[in-house]
Amino acid sequence: MKVLLTGGAGYIGSHTCIELLALGHDVIIVDNFSNSKPEALNRIREISGRDFKFYEADAADPEAMDRIFAENEIDCIIHFAGLKAVGESCHIPLRYYRNNLDSTITLLEAMEKHGVNNIVFSSSATVYGVPERVPLTEDMPAYKTSSPYGWTKIMSEQIFRDACAANPNLSVVLLRYFNPIGAHESGRIGEDPNGIPNNLMPYISQVAIGKLPKLGVFGNDYPTPDGTCVRDYIHVVDLAKGHAKAIEYAAAHKGAEAINLGTGIGYSVLDIVNSFMKVNDIDLPYEIQGRRDGDVPECYADPSKARELLGWVAEKGIEDMCRDSWNWQKNNPKGLD
Ligand code: NAD
Numbered sequence: 001m002k003v004l005l006t007g008g009a010g011y012i013g014s015h016t017c018i019e020l021l022a023l024g025h026d027v028i029i030v031d032n033f034s035n036s037k038p039e040a041l042n043r044i045r046e047i048s049g050r051d052f053k054f055y056e057a058d059a060a061d062p063e064a065m066d067r068i069f070a071e072n073e074i075d076c077i078i079h080f081a082g083l084k085a086v087g088e089s090c091h092i093p094l095r096y097y098r099n100n101l102d103s104t105i106t107l108l109e110a111m112e113k114h115g116v117n118n119i120v121f122s123s124s125a126t127v128y129g130v131p132e133r134v135p136l137t138e139d140m141p142a143y144k145t146s147s148p149y150g151w152t153k154i155m156s157e158q159i160f161r162d163a164c165a166a167n168p169n170l171s172v173v174l175l176r177y178f179n180p181i182g183a184h185e186s187g188r189i190g191e192d193p194n195g196i197p198n199n200l201m202p203y204i205s206q207v208a209i210g211k212l213p214k215l216g217v218f219g220n221d222y223p224t225p226d227g228t229c230v231r232d233y234i235h236v237v238d239l240a241k242g243h244a245k246a247i248e249y250a251a252a253h254k255g256a257e258a259i260n261l262g263t264g265i266g267y268s269v270l271d272i273v274n275s276f277m278k279v280n281d282i283d284l285p286y287e288i289q290g291r292r293d294g295d296v297p298e299c300y301a302d303p304s305k306a307r308e309l310l311g312w313v314a315e316k317g318i319e320d321m322c323r324d325s326w327n328w329q330k331n332n333p334k335g336l337d
């Protein structure tokens with residue numbers, strides 16, 4: 001298949017690109033480097049041994065998208081492009097709505113004009129908000145998120161559903177990712193956040209490399225086995241493989257389908273900290289701090305729909321995630337700079 005990846009230079013997009021190239025698909029990447037670097041593209045070529053087409057463009061720019069769709073016979077799109085920092089989205093909500101919603105609408109318009117019917121969208125477990133119960137199933141209500149970022153995912157999902165209702169040829173897979181961590185086993189690509197990381201694994205990695213003095217563990221008085229929050233961490237390479245399955249599914253079905261991509265296993269913050277220290281034989285200074293606003297005690301997926309519809313299950317475990325995250329960080333202490 002010829003697959004257009006918006007945001008393909010980013011963390012999840014670059015890993016997915018490698019999986020798709022390895023499977024023999026042709027890839028076209030569109031990215032504006034708002035949260036990534038051109039070097040990611042060199043690394044993808046190096047790891048895969050294959051080339052691909054690249055456009056530096058904004059996925060929300062109708063003229064640029066029109067040109068890209070006109071120049072390429074696209075079979076399927078994977079729409080990764082988006083701003084993704086939950087906290088930042090509370091400070092600059094309009095930028096989040098403009099970027100994340102305009103890119104979704106622009107792509108759907110280009111698809112309609114050029115007769116492209118299949119798209120896979122990067123949604124998020126954040127759409128579930130405070131879970132009523134765990135594990136989370138796709139039929140649970142998804143309209144209670146607490147950040148503008150989360151709303152852009154809920155609203156994009158709704159836009160896709162409405163577009164499907166109006167166009168019976170359209171096929172949309174809404175992949176709801178849980179907590180992606182880890183990196184490609186080569187250690188050549190990985191997550192490269194700007195500034196001080198907000199998320200747990202990049203923070204841990206930067207403490208381990210000595211860039212940050214210690215990890216703050218946000219709360220140990222939650223109703224969980226060790227008191228720290230529980231999440232469904234998923235290796236980014238497993239996630240990338242899920243996308244390869246999702247494009248096949250999109251090509252064979254019609255309508256909109258939301259599918260969780262998680263392992264189904266919940267690990268606490270301290271599970272991750274302890275596993276990182278053990279697997280990598282490294283000390284990780286940390287201290288217990290107060291709770292972080294907006295954190296839910298427990299969030300993990302029921303991944304059975306992905307198994308049934310996509311034939312996909314996560315294969316990598318917590319040790320792989322901790323080893324590969326560290327391997328990436330220690331080999332690239334300055335990220336892709
Ligand atoms: P990322 O920031 O590493 O990648 C996103 C890429 O999109 C970047 O390369 C950025 O430059 C590009 N981009 C942003 N807006 C663009 C635009 N308008 N036009 C062109 N390119 C644009 O993020 P990621 O972690 O790889 O996430 C990919 C997608 O998955 C995002 O939509 C994100 O919201 C979603 N998601 C991520 C997580 C996570 O924890 N990483 C969890 C759930 C969902």
Ligand code: WQD
Nearest residue numbers: 086124126179198199200203216217218229231269292295
């Ligand atoms: C995980 C756990 C923190 C940092 C976020 C988004 C979600 C999705 C995935 C995009 C929590 C604890 C963290 C630290 C800590 N992204 N923690 N010290 O919040 O589960 O999910 O990323 O869609 O929408 O909200 O991930 O990695 O920030 O936190 O103790 O320095 O680690 O309290 O329990 P989160 P996270």
